[in-house]
Every structure is written in C-alpha cells, then in structure tokens.
C-alpha cells in the first residue's frame with residue numbers, strides 16, 4: 001500500500017471527486033459512515049459521546065459523524081470551536097444537516113470549554129490533515145483539556161495538532177488519542193516513534209478513493225500488506241528435494257553467546273532453507289550439534305571466536321553477525337569474507353558493529369547486501385545523529401541509496417530502505433518482540449529466504465513481515481511479556 005503525503009492525499013480526494021465523479025460532500029459522508037462503522041463495531045451506545053469539531057473538513061466529518069451516531073441512538077454532544085469566521089462549504093452543509101434538536105455548543109472563549117468525563121468518548125475532529133501551523137489559542141486549550149481528562153479520545157483521520165509529514169516541535173499541543181481512525185491510507189507520522197502518543201492504536205478505513213490515482217502516483221513510502229506479498233509464497237513442487245531450496249551459511253556465536261546463532265539457525269531452517277551450515281567457534285560445536293541436529297556445523301579452529309574465512313562456494317546465501325563478537329581476528333575474517341563474496345548476504349549485530357568501527361569496510365559490502373541494524377547500530381554505522389525521527393528516515397533513505405544497500409531499521413514498523421530510494425514500513429509485530437534474540441531470528445529468516453533464491457528486496461520485506469506475523473501469533477498464545485525469541489520460531493510458517 002502506498003503512503004502519500006498530505007498534498008498527495010488532497011490531490012487524491014480532488015481526483016476522486018472529479019473522476020468518479022462524486023460530490024465532495026458525498027465523499028465526506030462516505031468517510032463519516034466508514035468512521036461510524038468502525039466506532040459502532042467497537043463501542044456500544046452505553047457511553048456518552050462528545051464530538052469536538054473545528055471548522056474545516058475535519059470538523060465537517062465530525063458533524064456528519066454526530067448525525068449518523070444520533071441516528072444510531074448514541075447520546076451525542078457536539079462542540080464547535082470557533083477558530084475562524086467561516087467554515088468550509090462541506091462543514092457548513094453538515095452543520096445544516098444536523099437535526100435542529102441536536103445539542104450543539106459553540107466554544108468562543110475559554111470559559112466555554114467543557115470538562116470531559118472519564119467514562120465518555122471524545123471524537124476529535126478539530127483539525128485534520130489540513131493543519132498548517134501548530135495548534136494555538138482556543139483549539140490548544142480544548143486539546144489540553146481532552147489530554148488532561150480520562151475520556152477515551154478517538155481522532156478522526158489524524159490527531160488534531162499533529163503534522164502528518166513533518167516533525168512537530170516538542171512544545172506543540174497535540175491530542176493524545178487512544179485511537180486514530182485514518183481515511184484510506186496511513187500518514188508518515190504513524191510510523192515515527194516520536195509520534196506514538198499522538199497516534200495511539202491506528203486503523204484504516206477505506207473511503208473508496210480512486211484506484212487509478214493510487215496506481216499512477218509515485219511515492220517513496222509503502223506500507224506492507226499481506227495481499228502485496230501473497231505472490232511470494234509458492235507451493236513446493238512434488239519432486240523437489242533438499243537441494244532445491246538452497247544451502248545457507250550462518251556465521252556467528254562466540255563464547256557465552258552461542259544462543260544467538262542457535263536462534264538464527266533454527267529460524268533459517270524454519271524459513272525453508274534446504275540445507276544449513278553454521279560456522280561457529282569450537283566452543284559451540286556440542287551446543288549446536290545438540291540443540292539443532294538438522295544443521296551441519298563447521299567448527300572454527302579457534303575455541304572462543306570466529307576467525308576463519310569460509311570457502312563460500314557451496315552456499316547460496318550467507319548470514320553473519322549474531323553473537324559474533326568483535327575480536328580483532330573476527331574482524332580479519334569479516335574483511336576476508338566481504339572481499340570474496342559471490343552470494344547474497346545478511347549482515348547483523350556484531351558484523352555491523354565491526355563495520356561501524358572500521359568504516360572503510362562499508363565500501364566492500366556488496367550491492368544489495370541486507371543490513372539489519374536497530375537504531376543504535378544504525379547510528380553507529382552512520383556515525384551521525386539525527387535530530388528527529390523524520391530526519392532519521394531521510395538519512396536512512398540516503399544511506400541505502402548511496403551505498404546501494406538494503407537496510408532494515410528494526411523497531412515497531414521496521415523501515416526497510418531499498419537501493420531505489422523506497423521505504424517499506426512493516427505492518428506486523430508487537431512490543432512483546434522487544435526481547436533478546438528476536439533480531440537473531442530475523443537474520444536467520446532472511447538468510448533462509450535468500451538461500452532459496454528469493455530476490456534480496458523481497459526477502460527483506462517478506463522476512464520482516466513474517467517475523468512480525470509469527471511474533472503476533474506467539475503473543476496471542478503466551479501474551480507479550482511472556483514472549484521469548486524461541487516462541488517466534490515456533491510460530492513461523494506461511
């Protein structure tokens with residue numbers, strides 16, 4: 001799914017209005033009906049609903065939502081903040097459409113701001129994607145009052161005061177909703193950690209905007225959906241054999257850190273790799289052979305760390321890093337490996353840390369190599385600091401494009417930057433996966449997919465998606481706090 005900027009969304013609305021064709025007031029009605037459908041599916045009519053409206057189209061949505069909820073017998077109180085002399089035409093029309101007996105209160109001064117009770121819902125329709133400056137004055141005061149209350153706030157399209165495509169200042173006043181119900185496509189802000197409390201749990205509702213506009217309009221940003229990946233899962237042919245599914249090599253583990261490479265190795269096999277060899281220091285030999293009889297083990301001559309550059313000819317993909325350690329001899333091995341590479345590679349954990357300490361190595365990482373850093377590792381790779389998450393994203397794009405690498409920046413909504421400049425935000429996963437070993441599992445999955453011949457960009461996007469999917473299934477079974485990396489492996493499968 002494409003993620004568009006506010007300007008593109010506005011053009012998308014206009015295109016749909018002109019080409020469907022549909023009147024803009026009817027598009028607003030569609031949006032409001034879609035919002036109400038979600039709302040009613042989640043909350044019954046026992047709790048009072050307060051709708052706070054601005055005077056733009058977001059406020060127009062709020063008024064239409066009020067009308068539809070009243071028809072469905074919800075107890076609705078409407079407040080309109082008079083922040084301008086004249087509302088938009090669709091706002092005005094929806095104001096007219098409200099039943100004369102609807103409870104509407106204009107807020108023209110601070111004393112008229114209500115208190116919001118803890119058992120109520122506040123539907124936030126003050127400001128939407130039309131935000132041009134931070135919320136101030138009366139609107140800011142209303143937002144503050146909502147945030148100070150214990151009411152459950154639900155934002156229409158986007159939290160009032162939140163910029164969709166660019167960072168807010170720390171002092172900006174923004175609704176902190178429990179939920180955001182966004183129309184048609186997510187906003188870039190939804191994927192930024194710094195915006196988390198201004199987004200809450202977000203859901204998309206379709207408002208039937210033009211499919212041809214979506215298809216023909218370019219954007220660097222994408223949101224991964226299961227449907228877009230369905231073509232990547234292929235049934236196995238009847239006469240296939242283990243040689244049909246590649247031979248992966250995983251390099252990692254060191255004294256005290258063998259668990260990392262064991263986790264990667266298990267995940268690699270579960271991703272469907274036909275054969276797996278693990279190169280590990282000699283101290284890990286028994287551990288690997290015992291915990292993972294399905295894998296072959298190539299013991300390094302060194303007892304504690306990896307030092308030997310493997311003969312890479314037999315392998316269709318290589319993953320290196322989990323538990324690797326940063327011994328000087330391991331660094332030499334990594335250098336040797338990078339200079340002799342012919343197969344696709346995943347670089348993770350200490351392989352990335354070694355590269356960060358020896359930045360010249362970055363230039364010997366081959367095109368389309370997959371790097372899987374978490375934000376700290378990425379910052380070390382960049383040797384630079386971003387001032388906010390939007391800048392981090394821009395730096396990620398530039399880095400991947402300049403070096404022609406695939407970078408999976410791990411976190412909630414892992415951002416996968418491709419050499420073509422696109423960024424793909426993941427849609428699966430949960431905070432239960434923030435636990436030691438999760439990343440090792442991901443490295444194993446992607447290495448296994450590469451070994452089977454999946455193109456690197458697909459392997460990164462599909463691997464991250466399936467890793468999160470397995471994590472979601474695991475969390476459902478054992479809850480998020482109880483989830484450990486092995487649970488992710490046990491829930492793998494597609």
Ligand SMILES: NC(=O)C1=CN([C@@H]2O[C@H](COP(=O)(O)OP(=O)(O)OC[C@H]3O[C@@H](n4cnc5c(N)ncnc54)[C@H](O)[C@@H]3O)[C@@H](O)[C@H]2O)[C@@H](O)CC1
Nearest residue numbers: 013028031056057058127128129130131132133134135157
């Ligand atoms: N036809 C359409 O374009 C549709 C629009 N929809 C809704 O319309 C919203 C966008 O509506 P608008 O573009 O009218 O804009 P908003 O309703 O977001 O904002 C209203 C107006 O307030 C002014 N404003 C901006 N920042 C302000 C601030 N900090 N304080 C006070 N005033 C400020 C601007 O002039 C802006 O146009 C979307 O978020 C969505 O909710 C939906 O109804 C779907 C269809």
Ligand SMILES: [K+]
Nearest residue numbers: 124127158160
């Ligand atoms: K809003």
